[in-house]
Amino acid sequence: MRFGSTLLSDALLCLRFATRLPVPGIEDQSFATFPRAIRMLPLAGAMVGALAGGVLGLASFIGFPPQIAAPLAIAVLILSTGALHEDGLADCADGFGGGATCERKLEIMKDSRIGAFGALALALTLYLRAASIASILDQSLGLACAVLIGAAAVSRAAALIPLVWLPPARKEGAGFSAGRPAPGAAIAAACLGTLFALAPALAGASSPRLLIGIGAAAGAGFGASLLAKRQIGGQTGDVAGAAQQISEVLFYLVFAANRLA
Secondary structure, three states, rough: OOOOHHHHHHHHHHHHHOOOOOOOOOOOOOOOOHHHHHHHHHHHHHHHHHHHHHHHHHHHOOOHHHHHHHHHHHHHHHHHOOOHHHHHHHHHHHHHHHHHOOHHHHHHOOOOOOOOHHHHHHHHHHHHHHHHHHHHHHHHHHHHHHHHHHHHHHHHHHHHHHHOOEEEEOOOOOHHHHOOOOOOHHHHHHHHHHHHHHHHEEEEEOHHHHHHHHHHHHHHHHHHHHHHHHHOOOOHHHHHHHHOOOHHHHHHHHOOOOOOO
């Protein structure tokens, strides 16, 4: 298979895995090539971010104020992914906050029901995401759209950090089935995520703010990995989802802060 067609198939596989968007030519999800295909995961994220940016622009054109337009854009992010990452964040919050032992934490994380810790984590992150985008939109529509794209891409790269760094915490589930990402693919994903994270520069964002945003997004991935290692001794798909959510929130906050360069 030629290089270009391989990249295309990897991008389609990532879209099928990470979103609910219709993907032509992919009948059944297969993890056989996923350790290589993850190099295109930031591209899938950027496409979701661009979709949310389009809704943000449309809502602003119609005349909705930022406090309405921003939640609509966040809603598109959630609907397009089927709340995949939000579910991971909630499961981690419930497991890490409610379990006394590693085994009990993993048991709680596997439970589809949401608890108090999960509900609070979701409420906080949803508020911060919507409020941050609304604040950025007050400054510039172009910047808000660029931040949505950059955050969606770089946070997907950050979500791979636990998968690369830690062993699976259980012998089943998405984290185990996906396998450890190929080193070259992980590096490619990091580079691609960083490239998309520079999108706000096109809307006038300063270099220091861009560097802080990228550093915060990467730091979220490493922070989530350290916490997971301490709590459950490894990674799961939920840990990757939590890393993505925290990374996205931090990237937004960097561009919403008024006093950063």
